[in-house]
Amino acid sequence: MSRMHVDQGTCLLCGVCLDSCPYDALAIKDEQLLFTEECRLCQACITACPQGAISLVQEIGAPQREEPAAGGGGVLVFVEQRHSRLQPVSFEMIGKGLELAQALRQPLACVLIGRQMRDQADELLWYGVDRVYCYDHPALKDYRVEPYTAAVCAVAAMMRPEIILVGATAVGRSLAPRVATRLRTGLTADCTSLHIDEQGQLVQTRPAFGGNVMASILTPHHRPQMATVRYKVMAAAQRQDRRRGEVINCKLADADLVSAVNVLETVRRTQTGSITEAEVIVAMGRGVASKQGLALVRQLARHLDGAVACSRPLVEQGLFTHMQQVGLSGRTVRPKLYIACGISGAVQHVAGMSGAETIVAINSDVNAPIFDVAHIAVVGDAYQVLPELLQLFDAKTTPADSLSEVDM
Numbered sequence: 001m002s003r004m005h006v007d008q009g010t011c012l013l014c015g016v017c018l019d020s021c022p023y024d025a026l027a028i029k030d031e032q033l034l035f036t037e038e039c040r041l042c043q044a045c046i047t048a049c050p051q052g053a054i055s056l057v058q059e060i061g062a063p064q065r066e067e068p069a070a071g072g073g074g075v076l077v078f079v080e081q082r083h084s085r086l087q088p089v090s091f092e093m094i095g096k097g098l099e100l101a102q103a104l105r106q107p108l109a110c111v112l113i114g115r116q117m118r119d120q121a122d123e124l125l126w127y128g129v130d131r132v133y134c135y136d137h138p139a140l141k142d143y144r145v146e147p148y149t150a151a152v153c154a155v156a157a158m159m160r161p162e163i164i165l166v167g168a169t170a171v172g173r174s175l176a177p178r179v180a181t182r183l184r185t186g187l188t189a190d191c192t193s194l195h196i197d198e199q200g201q202l203v204q205t206r207p208a209f210g211g212n213v214m215a216s217i218l219t220p221h222h223r224p225q226m227a228t229v230r231y232k233v234m235a236a237a238q239r240q241d242r243r244r245g246e247v248i249n250c251k252l253a254d255a256d257l258v259s260a261v262n263v264l265e266t267v268r269r270t271q272t273g274s275i276t277e278a279e280v281i282v283a284m285g286r287g288v289a290s291k292q293g294l295a296l297v298r299q300l301a302r303h304l305d306g307a308v309a310c311s312r313p314l315v316e317q318g319l320f321t322h323m324q325q326v327g328l329s330g331r332t333v334r335p336k337l338y339i340a341c342g343i344s345g346a347v348q349h350v351a352g353m354s355g356a357e358t359i360v361a362i363n364s365d366v367n368a369p370i371f372d373v374a375h376i377a378v379v380g381d382a383y384q385v386l387p388e389l390l391q392l393f394d395a396k397t398t399p400a401d402s403l404s405e406v407d408m
C-alpha cells in the first residue's frame with residue numbers, strides 16, 4: 001500500500017504544502033507536519049515542498065489492495081442526467097449494479113449530480129437502490145469534469161465501494177478515467193459483460209484486439225474496481241412496486257465547484273433518426289453500397305418506421321456519419337428488428353448489433369458470417385430481395401423513392 005511520508009527532520013513547517021493541497025489533507029500539530037484521512041495521494045505536496053521533505057512510500061510486502069471499511073463497500077453507480085432527465089444508460093447500470101451487489105451481498109448506491117435533482121433522486125429509490133448520494137447545486141447543472149469528479153470521489157471516500165459503474169457515454173468516458181486516476185485504481189472501458197467470480201472479484205469482459213478476442217480483466221490489487229459499460233448492452237432495471245432506501249443530500253466545498261470550463265449555452269441535438277433509440281433498424285453494408293441500394297434501404301426503413309444504419313466502410317466512404325455506424329467503433333443497438341442488407345457480419349459489426357431481438361440478414365453469400373447470428377437468413381441478391389420485400393407492403397403507403405434524390 002502507498003502512503004505519504006514526511007521527513008520531520010528536513011521539514012521546516014513553512015506551510016507551502018498546506019496551500020498546495022487540493023483536499024486540505026495536511027495539518028501542523030505539535031510542530032509536526034501530518035497527513036489526515038482526506039489525503040488522496042495526489043502528490044501535489046511533493047511537488048510544492050521546497051525542502052523535498054515529503055515522499056510517497058510503498059510498503060513492500062503489504063498488499064496494494066485496500067480492504068473496504070467495515071460496514072462499507074458496496075456497488076456505486078454514477079447516474080447520468082441531461083437537462084435534469086435521468087439517462088436510460090443509468091438504469092442499465094442500476095440493473096447490472098443490483099445483480100453485482102446481490103452476488104457480493106453488499107448495498108447498491110447511486111451518485112446523482114445536477115441542479116434541482118430531488119425528484120429524480122427519489123425516483124431512483126423505486127429501482128431497488130439502497131442509497132442515493134445527491135449533489136444538488138446550480139453550479140452542477142451541466143456536466144463539468146472537475147466538480148463531477150470531486151463529487152464521485154467524495155462519495156467513494158465515504159462508502160469505499162468495491163465497484164464503481166459508469167455508462168460509456170461521452171460524459172462517462174470523460175469522467176471515469178479521472179475518477180480512477182484520483183482513486184488510484186484501474187478502469188476497464190467499454191465492458192460488454194460483468195460478473196462476480198468465486199473469489200468475489202469483478203470479471204470485466206470487453207472486446208480486445210479489434211474485437212477478435214473477448215478479454216476478461218480483473219483488478220485484483222486495487223479498490224474500487226471500475227468499469228464503463230456501453231449503452232444498450234445490459235438489461236435495464238425495472239421500476240418496482242415498492243420504494244426503498246434513502247436519499248443522502250451531499251455538498252461540495254466551494255473550491256470543488258470551480259471548473260476551467262464555462263458552459264455558455266447548451267443546444268439540444270435532434271433525436272430524429274437516432275439509431276440507439278430505434279426499434280427497427282435497416283442496416284446497409286458494402287454489398288449494397290450504391291444509389292439504388294441506398295434508395296431501397298431507405299424505402300424499407302420508411303415502411304417499417306425505422307432508422308437507417310450502416311457498417312463502417314460506408315462511413316469511411318463518406319456515405320453516412322459515424323452516428324449511424326453500428327459496431328465496435330460505432331454504436332451498440334438493441335432494436336426489436338435489425339435487417340442487415342449486404343453486410344458480411346465481421347466480429348466488429350456483430351459486436352454492435354447481436355443484442356437485437358430479431359435479426360434478418362440478406363446476403364448473396366451463403367457462407368457469410370452474418371448468418372451465424374441471424375434469426376432469419378435470406379440468401380440472395382439484395383437488389384432482387386429488397387424490391388420483392390417492398391412489394392409486400394401496401395403500395396399506397398409511400399411512393400417509391402426517386403433514385404435521383406440520393407446524392408452519392
Ligand SMILES: Cc1cc2nc3c(=O)[nH]c(=O)nc-3n(C[C@H](O)[C@H](O)[C@H](O)COP(=O)(O)OP(=O)(O)OC[C@H]3O[C@@H](n4cnc5c(N)ncnc54)[C@H](O)[C@@H]3O)c2cc1C
Binds near residue numbers: 288312347364365383
Ligand atoms: C478496430 C476495428 C474496428 C471496427 N469497427 C467496426 C464497426 O464498428 N462497425 C463495422 O461495421 N465494422 C467495423 N470494422 C470493420 C469490419 O472489420 C469489417 O471490415 C466491416 O464490418 C465490413 O463491412 P461490410 O460487411 O459492409 O462489408 P464486407 O465485409 O465487404 O461485406 C459485404 C457483404 O455483402 C455481401 N454482398 C455483396 N453483394 C451483395 C448483394 N448484391 N446482395 C446481398 N449481399 C451482397 C457479400 O457477400 C459480403 O458478405 C472495424 C474494424 C476494425 C479493425
